[in-house]
Amino acid sequence: MKDRKTTHFGYREVPVEEKASRVAEVFHSVASRYDLMNDLMSGGVHRLWKRFTIELSGARPGQTILDIAGGTGDLTARFSRIVGAEGQVVLADINESMLKVGRDRLLDRGIAGNVVPVQADAQYLPFPDNTFDCITIAFGLRNVTDKDLALRSMLRVLKPGGRLLVLEFSKPQSKLLEKVYDQYSFRLLPTMGRLIAGDAESYRYLAESIRMHPDQEALLGMMREAGFVDCEYHNMTGGIVALHKGLKP
Amino acid sequence: MDPTLRAGFEAALETAVNTALKYDPGTRVRLAELSGEVLALELSAPRLNLFLCIEDEWVAVRHQWEGQVTTELRGSATAFLRLLRDTGVTPASLGVTVIGSSTFLAELQEILHDLDIDWEEPLAQLIGDVPAHTLGEALRSAGHWLRGQLQVAPGAAAEAVSEEWRLTPPKAQFDAFAEDLSELAMATERLEARVQLLREKFAHRGAE
Incomplete structure (x- = not known):
């Protein structure tokens, strides 16, 4: 029997082609209360x-910015201002529910005109080469099935000199903090998820996916491998x- | 410093500034005319770099800014506060270095000087119009009294120190003493010049 290629979904191994739909289920489930839970x-x-991410983006008037996994539009709102x-912000998310919540929220706040919502997969970004001055992906990369493919896709659509910013959960630098953080993630977080969003499983997945995500040095190596410099x-x-930062040469 | 703490400080400062602006529509309109301008502050005491970016009617506080800076100020925090609040002082007199547009700085000074925040409005939303107005009146009266007291306080303190407690001489006595001292200094200088002249004469005769 031929072996099926697998990848991790939290602590579980699932067939590669199933991960995207499983992640989508999680986010469909939490979309309406995502901000409150965050x-x-x-x-x-x-x-x-996110504020620090905006600062490091070096965004300026007139620039074109891609906010991948933009979810409920926190970064997009700030970039839009x-x-x-003269500039443009593309709010991209693979998940229809998250994108819908984000788009509605931005409209409710009167943010329109220079924001374009796009349902897009970070691994296969539907934009021409050298389009964006800056790309951000906040708390999204760990949910992507093939992170290397996604990083290469981001590099392709960035303009030369453009920068990628990856904001993501990582590895606590002190053992004590790590222990406290583990207790919080695996005991308190699913309970909060159950009480507030009525969905403990999705929040258990969030905690597990954080642990499975590459740590600081590993992600740095992946960005270099994809072709980013500095x-x-x-x-x-x-x-x-x-917060990881890399430039397109 | 952990970027989270720094971002927290900047967010708190930005919220404070913009909350104040929320209750002064006049200032917001004037700020909007300066939209896109950036003021860089390099504080020496405490050591801190900040960028104040004017975005429409609001102010964004940032630690990093890679765009163009309109005006850069270097000096201490207290000097900056005085400079931005008091239109009568010059940057040089406070030890503040200005790089870039001084016009933008003058405009900001004018705006801050005319800042007139209507604190009654948020208070009215919490406790109602009439109590808010009554409380506002009481606070304004207290403010006027305090300002008056603060204005006369230095004079009253000086009088108490010299007249009541006799810790320092009265001004007239000090002025007379300073005048005598000045005359004595001049007389000493004249005497020194004469002695020098005599020395030169004797030296000249000795040589002959």
């Missing part, structure tokens, strides 16, 4: 992580989250 899970700190009427990362909140 605030509760991180104590609102995710806003500060910075790039102004790669670096910044640990935030003791390494619970890291």
Whole structure:
């Protein structure tokens, strides 16, 4: 019998072709309460992580920016103000429910005109080569089936000199913090998910997927391997989250 | 410093500034005219770099900015506060270095000087119009009294120190003493010049 190629979905191994649909199920399930849960899970700190990402983006008026896995549009909203009427922000997400929530939320806040929502797979970005000045992917890369393929796709659509910013959960830098964080992720997080979003399993997957995601150095190596240069990362909140940056040569 | 803490500080500062602006529509309109301008602050005490970017009617506080900077200021935090609040002072008098447009700085000084925040509005939303107005009036009266007291305080303190407690001499006495001292200094200089002249004369005669 021929072996089927597998990949991880949290701590479980699933056939490669199944991961995207399983991740989609998770996000369909949490989309409507995603923001509320993010605030509760991180104590609102995710806003500060995103704020630092915006700063490091170096975004300026008139630029074209791609916000991959943009979800409910936090980064897009901020970028929209910075790039102004002459610029453009593409809010991309593979998940229809998340994109719908994000688009509606932006419209409710009066953010329109320079924002284009696009349902897109990060591995096969539907844009011409050398399109964007900056690409961000916040808390999205760990859900992508083939991360190397996605990084190469991002490199292709970036303009030369353009930058990629990957904001993602990573490895805490202290053993004590790691223990506390483990307790929080595997005990408190699913309980909160069950009480607030009525879905403990999805939040258990979120915690597991964070542990399976490459750590700071591994992701740095993957970015270099994909062809990015001047790669670096910044640990935030003791390494619970890291922001990786790379430039297209 | 962990970027999370720095981002938290900047977010708090930005929220404070923009919350104040929310209740001063006049200032927001004037700020909107400066949209796109960036003020860079390089503080020496405490050591901190900040960029204040004007985006429409609001102010964004950033740690990094790669675009063009309109005006850059270098100096201490207290000097910056005085400079931005007081239109009568010059940057040089406060030890502040200005790089770039001084016009933008002057415009910001004018705007901050005219800042008139209507604190009654958010208060009215919480406790109602009449209590908010009554409380506002009481706070304004207290503010006027405090400002008046602060204005006379330095004079009153100086008077108490010299007249009541006799810790320092009265001003007239000090002025007379300073005048005497000045005359003594001049007389000493004149005497020194004469002695020098005599020395030169004696030296000249000795040589003959």
